[in-house]
Amino acid sequence: MDLFEISMDSPLGKLRLIAYDQALVAVCWPDDEISMFAKQKFAIKHNHPIFDLAQYQLNEYFNKKRQDFDIPLDFLGGTPFQQSVWNALKKILFATTWSYSDVASYLNHPLAIRAIGGTIGKNPLSIIIPCHRVIGKNGKLTGFAGGLDRKKYLLEIENIRIDV
Incomplete structure (x- = not known):
């Protein structure tokens, strides 16, 4: 290929x-x-x-004219666990956030928060697979491969205001 x-x-x-x-x-x-x-x-x-x-x-x-993406995607090289995490991120609706523990609960892996966080950080399809919508349980911005300023910008596109 x-x-x-x-x-x-x-x-x-x-x-x-x-x-x-x-x-x-x-x-x-x-x-x-x-x-x-x-x-x-x-x-x-x-x-x-x-x-x-x-x-x-x-x-x-x-330009705030699209909330969902319908582009053909492929997670090349991701393990089944990684793919399950990245697919779970697709469930986070526009203008909403989940915590890392919300993702863990959704996947029925409540004790795998660190592994899930590491996998989210390796999301190869940033923006389209909305890892920017995952925040800390305390409501604060946490790590993002593109940097916290970019994460904040993406959330602001969706009218979500969170301080860095």
Whole structure:
């Protein structure tokens, strides 16, 4: 399977989109150092239908005209546990937040909060799989691969106000 990439301008800096012919596999931050795709380079492919759809929907989201994404996605390389966590994040509705323990409860793994938190931090499809909607049990912002300022910005798009 050949993977392709493009860069996309966004209000949060350049995003790096990675896909194959059938699905988007990553949305990487400009300063991403932890994603499994962070240091890999792929062929640039413009006029790719998955990239066109992803850019269109991300721009709508940034302009407060979209609440959900319907882009074909694939979690390449994720373990079954990781995939279950990332799929659980899709259940967090626009303009709502869950705590890490809410995610653990949803997955029926109440004692796996640390493992779940680590997995959320490795979400390869940031923004589209809304890991930014997961906050601390105390209602405070907690870690985010894109940085807390970006997390706060994404939550503000959804009219959620939380101090860093």
